[in-house]
Amino acid sequence: MTFDFRILAMMLAFVTLAFAPAAEAQNRLGNTELNVPATLLAESQQVQAGQTVTLAFLMQPKPTWHGYWENPGDAGIGMSFDWKLPAGVTAGKAQFPVPDTLLISGIMNYVYKGDYAVLVNLTLSDKVRSGPLPISVKSEWLSCTDEICVPEQDELSITLQVVEAESSAPIDKRFNDFRAAMARPLGSEATFSVSDDLFRLSVPLPANVQIDKPYFFIKEDGMVDYGAPQKFTRDGDRVILETGARGDQLDTISGILKIGDHMGFLFTATKGEVAMTGLPLVNDGAKAEGSASLLFLALGGALLGGLLLNLMPCVFPILSLKAISLAKAGGNESEVRRDALAYTAGVVLVATALGAILLGLRASGAAVGWAFQLQDPRIIFVLLALVTAIGLNLAGLFELPNLNFGNKLTKKDGTAGSFWTGALAAFVATPCTGPFMAAALGATIVLPPVAALVIFAGLGVGLALPFLLIAFVPAIRSRLPKPGPWLDSFRKIMAIPMFLTSIGLIWLLGRQIGTDALGLSLIFLLTISLILWWFGGGQMKGLSRGALTSAAMVVAIVAGILALPGEDAMNDQKLASSSSATLPSEPFSETRLSELRASGEPVFAYFTADWCITCKANEAAAIQRTETADAFRAAKVAVLMGDWTRPDPDISRFLEKHGRAGVPLYLYYAPGAEPVILPQILTVATLTELVNGPVQSAMLDATPQ
């Protein structure tokens, strides 16, 4: 059961309704009781000439009944409006909220089961005189249950007041919820193609926008087979749909891409070429078949990826020595097998655990990817210390005694030792997964959690596979070179990839914490190395310095971690290194805007959303640029940023006031002047000319034609 926010909002609206009877319109003219009754509401009871006021048809289906979207689907009928308006008043197009699908016996219906509101904007000309403004509309709609349909109609009316001055009447807060349920204009155009009875649609949507149970509602009839299943894939910044076609008579279509409960984007699409590329998205869980084949494909990818990981510089040394030591153990078959199984268990457990943590973090909303553990400098530091220690060990600086944790990494055998070797291998191998694993890991994001964990386990099995083969196929084991003096040289050579891994980690650490903090970390790393050297020296002299060494190691590592910059510093570092802070901004609010305007500062306000490709492109190309930031700083321009990623009623209303149904919107307020609406495609020059305008134009004027 998903939590239906809209229904809750409507229920709250009802409570409000009970306390505000005066705001209700006159309606219900001698009708028998309707199954989907309609109520006409106005956002404000007062309106000025030359302004717009939004009306809502609040539709409240009785239980089991539903109303229809503007395109009703295979059967059913949309809503009609016959307005009686005073002179100088015009009604805009009706705007419908994001609908739901209702499939009955293969017949697809686009419906609303709960309460919903249809919005219409009334625009008054400048000539409308003050006084009462009677509005009346005859509307027809179809009300249905899953079994029967009843055409219903009502004549609704409401009387608004035309006022001279700014309206003082309160704004009906329910309209915030009504607007939140509407599809929002995407701002960029989509492409569609029809061939061989297949309809394909490619919609620009940034790759990081979460999609849940996507569905495409087309407004025009005759193009799409409504009842056919819709298959979705994601390829970078595009969502691609394939479904059954009905015809190809149109060159332009429009519709809503629904990507979650009451969350959808409105766009138009023109005819073009669309190929089904990218990763399949699993739609509404019903397509278990598609999901299963995706699972097998991804599992294969994970196995192969795990297998290849054995060749990574961070894993190969650990593994090759372990393999040879297995061969050395030689005779005792059962012991070898037990070791191999313990190793496999270690690998699979750590791979699955990392996967589970990743899924958990994702579920909690954090944007993390595979190798997320390498995003925390503390973990990188521990890993760096560990890899360096293994490198020093391989180089022969010291030998590992039998006692401590992880001590049987390479040499002495034992079930526990094998297990930890496996765990370590999996842990250090994850950052090396590389692009060939990306597809399989990407699939884990769209698969149900259990299936995703199976893929992570598959990665582990792949990583452990060569080891299992060596243990269970004696023929392979006998082919391995016999241990001898050469093994010592081989071991020392294997220290090289280990140190290379260290360098890689140092580089990574430096990027995250900056070079100052990195220097400090390296000092601690040196301390650790020196302690190990001293320990190795003791071993050669036959002295036991194990306890002291362990204590000193722990101190050095803990000190190293503590010396690392905190979370905040790290975020600062990230901000400083990312382009998003090139032009700093404050969150947008109308109050802040009027404050800045009152103090006579020039203001640049921009409205964006994470799902808006045009917005992101403009930000990268024009707004978040040093040239722009310098020019704005010199001219003391205040920057306000409105984020419309989630529906925000204040921003929605502000956009509407500026004649925009959606983002992007770029406004420049020169002190004391009317705001300038900037073009939807920005360049650095457009922005810098705003503040350097007079100079530039003077220069242009002086230039002979």
Next chain:
Amino acid sequence: MRNLPSVAFTAIAAIALASPLAAAQKNGTIAQDFKLTDVNGKTIQLSQFRGKTVILEWHNPGCPFVSKHYSSGNMQATQKAARQQGAVWLTINSGAKGKQGHMTGAEAKALIAKQDIQSTNYLFDTKGVVGKAYGARTTPHMYIIDGSGILVYQGGIDDKPTANPADIKRARNHVLAALGEIKSGDKVSVAQSRPYGCSVKYAS
């Protein structure tokens, strides 16, 4: 394991259910042949009317959109005009037992008498097999098959998708228009339109 057959059945039903609209008949191709029983229990086969124009009409007496065309006499007049032209009119009811509009033979006969329905035969498609094969989605949903068995029209009865009988006189009756064009040897100018009305009340 008692559930296994029912699971298998559901799976088959689901496949059957997902296919009908995709398998809808295409204009310009031979309309799929079928056999259905009429109100008297007589078997009627589509191909037995080869040589004549055949009109298929999906029907549900409980649907307000069907009522619009019957209480106004529009559908009966269209049926009469078609038959006078030598065409065969088959009214098909795909309503499943227990669903709105389902009738027994006797009930249907009473309705035919009461409303003076002029179709050649009134057929029952209780299992919905023919309805799904033709992709019939609404009542009414109209199909015209020419003398050589080729589907030449599918869609609504007219172009005013309302339940208001007053709209009929302002509407273009797609079936009468197509029949006129077939009679004078012309190509059907509107060969496809959006059917409107209640959804067909299939069994599953």
